[in-house]
Amino acid sequence: MTEVIAKIIVPAATRLAQSVIEFLWSKVIGDSISLADIHESLNHGLMQLLALQRDKDNEVLSDIIQKDPSEAYKLWKERVSNIEKQVAPLNKEYVEVGTKRRRIVRRKHLGKNINEALKDVIKLLEECPEKILVDYKLPERVIKETGVLSIAEYPTLLKAFQQILTLLQDENEGVKCVALHGQKGVGKTTIMQNLNNHFFDNDDKLFDMVIFIKVPSDEQIKDLPILQKIANRIKVDREDSEPADVVAGRIREVLENKRYLLILDGLRHTPNGIWEKLDISQHKKDSKVVITTHYPLAFNSKYVAGKVPLERLSPNEAWKMFRCIIGENLLPPIPIARQICERFCYRLPLLIGLIAKSFAYQESPPDWEGLLNECTPWPQLNGFEDLYSVLESGYKLLGDQRKQKCFLYASLYPANSKIYTNYFVECCIAQGFLGDVGASTNYSAMRSRCIHEVLRHLVNVSFLEGDQQMSYVKMNDFYRQFAFDISFKYWDLECSTYRADNEGHEKCSFRPESRQDARWISMVGSKKDCLPTNKNYWSLQTLLLQKNQKLVEIPPTYFDSMSNLLVLNLYGTKIRSLPSLSGLTRLKAFYLNRCSDLTIIPSQIQTLEHLEVFDVRDTGVNFVPCLESLRNYP
Structure with missing residues (x-):
């Protein structure tokens, strides 16, 4: 044997x-x-x-x-x-x-x-x-940006675009990094989108790959999240726990024999760390980088060899863009329309797009004169606060509280991350933003209708971004900060929020004396192994803890004071068991998908008498709760 x-x-x-x-x-x-x-x-x-x-x-x-x-x-x-x-x-x-x-x-x-x-x-x-x-399916040479405004008719934008394109040519071999700089909303992202699409639309062999990265806007952002975005774009396999140097090494290995253009849109700090980790100065294929920023620290970096300033549009360009976006059919009498454009848009493409689309997509005829009479002009925009004041006019033009609340709720998720619309609308329904669910409600039809009527409108007016099929939406950094500003301004209402990003940085839209004032708490992707703690969470309605790989245990009585909680998301955490759920007497949406280590017994769920959505995909759970309230069980 x-x-x-x-x-x-x-x-x-x-x-x-x-x-x-x-x-x-x-x-x-x-x-x-x-x-x-x-x-x-x-x-x-x-x-x-x-x-x-x-x-x-x-x-x-x-x-x-x-x-x-x-x-x-x-x-x-x-x-x-x-x-x-x-x-x-x-x-x-x-x-x-x-x-x-x-x-x-x-x-x-x-x-x-x-x-x-x-x-x-x-x-x-x-x-x-x-x-x-x-x-792998090889990464695309260029990924086309959709819904991009053509700059061909706007000399200010076109001039900056052509200057950048010239600096990227082979004859300017000494220029490896170009900075486009100007105030927020002046059109830098629009130019970068056009630059990206130029290499998509033209058989231009200047670069083997164009990598367009929208940089997160957190003041304290480090190099790692940017490197992770680059790695994802070029389809490099990696672990979330890997440090920046390891991720950079994987990127260098893939790009070693490619001449690439790296676009970092919205950089808020010096590009030196990214530059040095990717060793761009020594790249044998003479790759290049373009950054956009309004921070002197970034565009004055020692690696920036070409600077392109971007000014506001001329009055005629601004008026032309306003008319183009809103359409001649919806344009009011010319004198009133010009006053709206001049008073609220400040010759900034960001504001022109927002104000024009807000009117263009209103269900009833816009009250142009009413807006002019209600609001006073801003003689000068000095910073973000003034810019947000202008944006608030567009927020009010949404009119419909359903749309306003869904916009603010979307700010709970990381900037530029995909928020899948079916899931998002389920949460909004549970919050009560989109109507009540009764015994005779066709839940699937209600969800589809809300995606079409509410989220599609928010995409149309640029408050959110989405794909053509509306399978997901995203909120960019700027609008997320604006949503947070609105939440802080009206902190005593139902939109008070607490957010902690994946680096643990905290932001509150309510008075800092007490976190228990928050209606919504978001710790999506947090790397903390502990939960926010208070003696009383009686006002809390949403708790988002998904994608926290360090969360392995929840204290036994943690949910006891959350009697008003409506949405609880534990997706992708490492919890092995659930604590007592008896305190969650109003819970409507419960997400446990991809909690692969989790064990649940049916009796724990049976206490959730108002549960409408229960997602346990990719878990070991193999039972369907016997609950009359359940409307969606994937």
């Missing part, structure tokens, strides 16, 4: 000898095989199978930069994991009965189960895929 086992345990990287497979099959079909013999064969066969899997996994890990395990290999690994789980209880039962010959019936039944398991092990040894790695 020992000689046979020695033959079985061959190096896993070596193809299994046919004689080994034949030997294992002989144990399956043999008439006089003892229980001990077949049990031993099963475990050594499993040992060989797991060794084979480990070697294959090492092969995958050795080339993870732009390779991915094949679907066949993923399926094979899943089957290996399943058989390993099946063998464990068989081993336990063997210990219990294997040496007690008097339990003949039980021993016979156990032998049959071990025999079947051995068959599965042999099949998996035979069926390990030859090809375990496949190339």
Whole structure:
């Protein structure tokens, strides 16, 4: 027997000898095989199978930069994991009965189960895929930006665009970094979108790849989130826990033989860290970087060799853009329209787009004269606060409280992150923004209607961004800060919020004496292993804790004071069990999807009498709560 086992345990990287497979099959079909013999064969066969899997996994890990395990290999690994789980209880039962010959019936039944398991092990040894790695779908050379305003008719914008394009040409080999700088809202992003699309639309071989990154706007932002965005764009496999230097190394490896253009839109600090981590000065393909900023610290970096200032549009350009966006059919008498443009838009494309679209997409005819009479002009915009004051006019023009509340609610999510619309509307319905759900409500139809009527409008007027199918929406950094400004201004209403980003930086839209005043708390992607704590959360309605990989435990009485909580999201956390839910007497939407370590017992959920949405996809939960209130169970 020992000689046979020695033959079985061959190096896993070596193809299994046919004689080994034949030997294992002989144990399956043999008439006089003892229980001990077949049990031993099963475990050594499993040992060989797991060794084979480990070697294959090492092969995958050795080339993870732009390779991915094949679907066949993923399926094979899943089957290996399943058989390993099946063998464990068989081993336990063997210990219990294997040496007690008097339990003949039980021993016979156990032998049959071990025999079947051995068959599965042999099949998996035979069926390990030859090809375990496949190339990623290669990253696109350029990803086209959609819904971009053409700058061809606006000389101020076009001039800056052409200056940048000239600086990027081969004859300007000494210019590796260009900075477009100007005040917020002056059109820098619009120019970058046009620059990106120029390389998409034209068969221009100047760059092998164009990487357009919208930089997060947090004042304390570090290099790591920017590097992670770059890695995601070029489809570099990475772990969220990897430090900046490791991520940068993976990026350099992929881009080593490519001449690329890196666009960093909205940089709020010096680009030196990114530049040095990617070692752009020494890149042998002479790659280049364009940054946009309104911060002197950024555009005065020692690496910036070309500076392009951007001024506001001329009065005629601003008026032309206003008319183009709103459309001639909706344009009021010219004198009134010009006053609106001059008074509220300040010759800034950002404000021109907002004000014009706010009128263009109103359901009833806009009250142009009413707006002029209600508001006084801003003679000068000195900073963000003045800019936000102008934007507030557009916010009020939304009119519909459903749209206003959904806009503010979207600010709970990280800037420029995809918020899937089905999920988002479910949360808004639970909050009561979009109407009540009754016994006769067609929930799916209600959700679709709200996506079309509310979220689509917010996209149309630029408060949100979305794809053509409206499968997701996003809120950019600027509008997120504006939403936070609105929340702070009206902190005593139902939009008081507390947010902590993935670096742990906190922002409150309510008086700082007490976090318990918050109606909405967002710690999406937080890297903290602890939860916000207060003695009383009686006013809390939304608690977003998703994507926190460090969250593994919730205190037993944590939810006891949250009797008004309506939305609870624990998606993608590492919690293993739930605390008492008896305090969540009004909870309507509960998200536990991708909590892969979680175990729940049905009685815990049965107390949630008002639950409408219960998402447990990709968990071990295999029961449907018997609740009359349940409307959506994915």
